[in-house]
Amino acid sequence: xxxxxxxxxxxxxxxxxLRGSSLSRSKIYLxxxxxxxxxxxxxxxxAVVGESGSGKSTLAMTVLGLLRHWKGSIAYHFSRHDILxxxxxxxxxxxxxxxxxRSSIVFQDPxxxxxxxxxxxxxxxxxxxxxxxxxxxxxEERSKELIRxxxxxxxxxxxxxxxxxxxxxxxxxxxxxxINEPELIIFDEPTSSLDVSIQAQILNLILDIxxxxxxxxxxxTHNLVVAKHVSDRMLVLYLGNVMEIGPTESIFSGPxxxxxxxxxxSIPVPKSGYEMTxxxxxxxxxxxxxLPGGCAFHPRCPVATKYCxxxxxxxxxxxxxxxxxxxxxxxxxxxxxxxxxFRLTAPDAETAVSVNRMITGRDSxxxxxxxxxxxxxxxxxxxxxxxxxxxxxxxxxxxxxxxEEFKMQNGVSPPRSGR
Amino acid sequence: MSVAAGKAVERGNVLSIRDLExxxxxxxxxxxxxxxxxxxxxxxxxxGVVGESGSGKSVTALTVMDLLPPGxxxxxxxxxxxxxxxxxxxxxxxxxxxxxxGKQKLRIKPFAARRVEKIMGRSRKRISMIFQDPMASLDPxxxxxxxxxxxIMYNNEAFMIGKCLxxxxxxxxxxxxxxxxxDKSTADILxxxxxxxxxxxxxxxxxxxxxxxxxxxxxxxxxRRAIDxxxxxxxxxxxxxxxxxxxxxGRFFRPNNRKRLPINRIHDPVVREAMLFSLELLExxxxxxxxxxxxxxxxxxxxxxxxxxxxxxxxxxxxxxxxADEPTTALDVTTxxxxxxxxxxxxxxxxxxxxxxxxxxxxxxAMADRIAVMYAGRVVEVGPAGRFFNDPxxxxxxxxxxSxxxYDERVKKLYNIPGQVPDxxxLPTGCAFHPRCDKVMGICSEKLPRATDFRERRVExxxxxxxxxxxxx
Numbered sequence: 001x002x003x004x005x006x007x008x009x010x011x012x013x014x015x016x017x018l019r020g021s022s023l024s025r026s027k028i029y030l031x032x033x034x035x036x037x038x039x040x041x042x043x044x045x046x047a048v049v050g051e052s053g054s055g056k057s058t059l060a061m062t063v064l065g066l067l068r069h070w071k072g073s074i075a076y077h078f079s080r081h082d083i084l085x086x087x088x089x090x091x092x093x094x095x096x097x098x099x100x101x102r103s104s105i106v107f108q109d110p111x112x113x114x115x116x117x118x119x120x121x122x123x124x125x126x127x128x129x130x131x132x133x134x135x136x137x138x139x140e141e142r143s144k145e146l147i148r149x150x151x152x153x154x155x156x157x158x159x160x161x162x163x164x165x166x167x168x169x170x171x172x173x174x175x176x177x178x179i180n181e182p183e184l185i186i187f188d189e190p191t192s193s194l195d196v197s198i199q200a201q202i203l204n205l206i207l208d209i210x211x212x213x214x215x216x217x218x219x220x221t222h223n224l225v226v227a228k229h230v231s232d233r234m235l236v237l238y239l240g241n242v243m244e245i246g247p248t249e250s251i252f253s254g255p256x257x258x259x260x261x262x263x264x265x266s267i268p269v270p271k272s273g274y275e276m277t278x279x280x281x282x283x284x285x286x287x288x289x290x291l292p293g294g295c296a297f298h299p300r301c302p303v304a305t306k307y308c309x310x311x312x313x314x315x316x317x318x319x320x321x322x323x324x325x326x327x328x329x330x331x332x333x334x335x336x337x338x339x340x341x342f343r344l345t346a347p348d349a350e351t352a353v354s355v356n357r358m359i360t361g362r363d364s365x366x367x368x369x370x371x372x373x374x375x376x377x378x379x380x381x382x383x384x385x386x387x388x389x390x391x392x393x394x395x396x397x398x399x400x401x402x403x404e405e406f407k408m409q410n411g412v413s414p415p416r417s418g419r
Numbered sequence: 420m421s422v423a424a425g426k427a428v429e430r431g432n433v434l435s436i437r438d439l440e441x442x443x444x445x446x447x448x449x450x451x452x453x454x455x456x457x458x459x460x461x462x463x464x465x466x467g468v469v470g471e472s473g474s475g476k477s478v479t480a481l482t483v484m485d486l487l488p489p490g491x492x493x494x495x496x497x498x499x500x501x502x503x504x505x506x507x508x509x510x511x512x513x514x515x516x517x518x519x520x521g522k523q524k525l526r527i528k529p530f531a532a533r534r535v536e537k538i539m540g541r542s543r544k545r546i547s548m549i550f551q552d553p554m555a556s557l558d559p560x561x562x563x564x565x566x567x568x569x570x571i572m573y574n575n576e577a578f579m580i581g582k583c584l585x586x587x588x589x590x591x592x593x594x595x596x597x598x599x600x601x602d603k604s605t606a607d608i609l610x611x612x613x614x615x616x617x618x619x620x621x622x623x624x625x626x627x628x629x630x631x632x633x634x635x636x637x638x639x640x641x642x643r644r645a646i647d648x649x650x651x652x653x654x655x656x657x658x659x660x661x662x663x664x665x666x667x668x669g670r671f672f673r674p675n676n677r678k679r680l681p682i683n684r685i686h687d688p689v690v691r692e693a694m695l696f697s698l699e700l701l702e703x704x705x706x707x708x709x710x711x712x713x714x715x716x717x718x719x720x721x722x723x724x725x726x727x728x729x730x731x732x733x734x735x736x737x738x739x740x741x742x743a744d745e746p747t748t749a750l751d752v753t754t755x756x757x758x759x760x761x762x763x764x765x766x767x768x769x770x771x772x773x774x775x776x777x778x779x780x781x782x783x784x785a786m787a788d789r790i791a792v793m794y795a796g797r798v799v800e801v802g803p804a805g806r807f808f809n810d811p812x813x814x815x816x817x818x819x820x821x822s823x824x825x826y827d828e829r830v831k832k833l834y835n836i837p838g839q840v841p842d843x844x845x846l847p848t849g850c851a852f853h854p855r856c857d858k859v860m861g862i863c864s865e866k867l868p869r870a871t872d873f874r875e876r877r878v879e880x881x882x883x884x885x886x887x888x889x890x891x892x
Binding site for chain 2: 165197198222226228268274
């Protein structure tokens with residue numbers, strides 16, 4: 001494997017405008033990607049995993065130059081041309097054509113990806129003719145060769161897509177991407193709508209094709225077992241942020257980021273004797289529209305620390321609930337002063353002291369310091385720390401627990417408060 | 420067959436399907452979706468049904484629910500025994516097969532649906548189903564509470580009595596239950612209830628109870644109040660309720676978009692009780708912020724939350740059987756884990772039998788007690804889940820297991836079953852799997868293998884029938 005970069009992405013940010021109509025004043029944006037930087041190496045398969053809404057497909061669209069509004073820059077190092085795609089400047093038509101010749105995509109749903117009014121041979125030949133690479137004669141020869149490579153027969157060239165099964169359609173889609181001899185192929189969930197036995201066939205085909213044509217893959221999936229099977233490196237996305245990136249083997253043998261750990265432990269293993277354990281359900285109302293401050297994952301994180309970006313309103317609710325559960329206090333009044341501090345009004349000074357004792361006794365409230373004055377407890381939170389990707393062994397991890405800069409400023413890593 | 424049926428009762432089967440055949444009548448011919456299916460569902464278990472698309476697993480589920488699209492397909496023969504009632508004859512009385520051979524159609528008999536409703540009565544409500552796509556199965560025009568209320572009110576009688584008792588009696592375990600029984604009139608009510616639902620059923624009826632820390636005397640007072648309430652209900656209020664709710668279509672309660680009224684300000688006591696119950700249901704399925712969810716529209720919820728609402732809807736009537744048709748395929752892996760855990764705890768705590776349909780073998784390992792593998796409309800292997808993964812018998816089962824990427828070991832190349840699921844209109848002769856099988860023998864293409872018991876499982880394959888080739892001709 002050659003370890004040159006084929007594509008390097010630098011600080012890619014994408015946000016979608018969600019304004020309902022041009023008349024509405026309020027500006028609502030969906031932050032699909034927030035400063036994503038990564039390299040795709042020549043000859044590797046990079047798996048991109050994450051939940052829905054994490055920005056996987058947006059990343060694919062950006063790499064293919066299909067988005068209009070985005071920020072950052074992408075450098076492509078194809079064998080004959082280097083292309084730079086910078087959001088500051090519009091790409092030339094010739095550059096775009098070259099990019100689209102050298103890269104291609106296979107979509108999730110093979111039923112909507114193929115034009116049902118065209119014959120298979122026309123579907124496969126269309127990108128070839130469209131890029132003006134040759135005439136009908138050549139395209140037909142190439143189609144015949146490719147249709148055999150993807151495991152179909154020449155007879156299938158005369159079929160319409162609705163005469164084919166899902167697996168066969170996905171084979172046709174793969175053949176179509178190959179006709180311009182691309183260097184980079186992006187697979188956007190290629191097997192998630194297929195059956196188990198067909199999925200195995202397509203995965204084998206995808207890996208075989210890679211050997212034959214010496215391709216580079218970016219493989220988007222939410223199925224971690226599939227990602228593990230196909231990929232060399234893995235990228236974990238969460239709400240448009242890179243959480244962890246590194247060799248697949250080592251991520252699976254020892255995930256570092258709490259989110260990666262959560263993902264990997266959620267995979268049901270097809271073995272007998274697999275048992276599920278109860279897990280605290282922590283569905284937070286987090287999405288790309290109202291991104292939480294600090295680390296994006298902290299509201300759901302099982303080991304979140306006080307540095308992770310808590311808001312005073314969230315913590316106040318937690319303290320009042322805990323005071324009810326632990327001390328039986330029903331009439332504890334709360335009031336937020338600003339983002340990072342709040343005040344609790346207890347009925348008398350004695351209860352205020354016991355509330356304060358409860359707060360200082362446990363780390364999981366994520367309160368930096370608290371004071372009692374008469375019957376008022378005032379609490380201050382730690383300023384949120386936005387973690388940066390830092391190198392840990394062979395991986396990059398985006399978590400305050402592994403943040404070198406945090407360590408330098410504070411002397412130590414934050415204590416892990418398992419809850 | 421009679422021997423098998425006798426055995427079935429002994430094991431406590433809640434549903435047993437015998438020789439079921441379901442055909443679809445299409446423009447290009449008759450598709451045999453289910454061909455002679457035999458399946459027993461044991462009370463209290465989670466039965467996993469695995470198979471590729473076109474294997475008939477969803478069609479079987481829809482047939483049991485009588486949800487096959489009208490006029491396109493129907494039961495040709497066989498029986499579905501549920502609580503002593505044969506669902507197959509009831510359902511198939513709705514239509515008849517008509518037309519020349521090769522161009523047959525289903526003719527729906529007039530007033531059929533209403534007649535089925537009448538025959539089925541309550542037993543229809545004892546099976547509920549969760550579908551794959553939660554967005555498609557919730558009505559986008561109504562708030563969550565209206566939809567929950569519809570489901571609860573449909574089953575009004577049992578719900579009301581159970582509910583009012585529940586509200587006022589605080590019983591949590593069997594032991595407390597017996598200590599309370601000293602009050603005679605309470606005993607009557609409770610015996611009646613347990614007679615109606617069975618002891619386990621009664622236990623289920625009073626499951627949703629939180630407040631346990633009250634004294635014995637307080638409990639008795641509450642019981643007294645409960646009985647009074649039920650009595651009052653059984654006279655005037657019950658009549659009013661019935662006249663208000665009943666309608667000829669069988670839809671008792673029409674959902675409407677109420678103003679977002681706090682629950683304690685709802686005027687009608689019955690609706691208020693039902694609302695409180697729906698809130699409890701949502702809390703039971705682990706919905707964070709249940710009160711807000713109650714008044715949201717489905718599009719305001721995330722996929723996992725929608726699926727939780729679906730689960731709440733499905734358990735609202737305390738079903739005996741819950742059919743879950745790929746309930747987590749549309750969900751993320753972390754949400755999937757939580758929904759699976761929820762379904763499993765419903766099975767373990769409430770004793771609801773679950774038929775779990777999936778093609779994900781990992782999910783199967785997490786959920787199922789027993790696994791049935793389906794191929795081309797037949798169950799080819801059925802047995803305990805543990806044996807399934809360690810020692811697959813049918814070549815199709817072992818092929819499926821080998822074709823999923825393994826989590827803990829890396830194989831260079833996945834095994835793949837050659838070919839694809841056959842066209843249901845033109846099925847291969849003999850065993851339908853023989854063109855794809857790697858252990859195919861001469862007999863496979865000639866005759867359908869009969870089911871045999873082998874190593875704790877029931878398998879349909881000639882490999883385990885050696886020397887019996889022409890025994891039963």
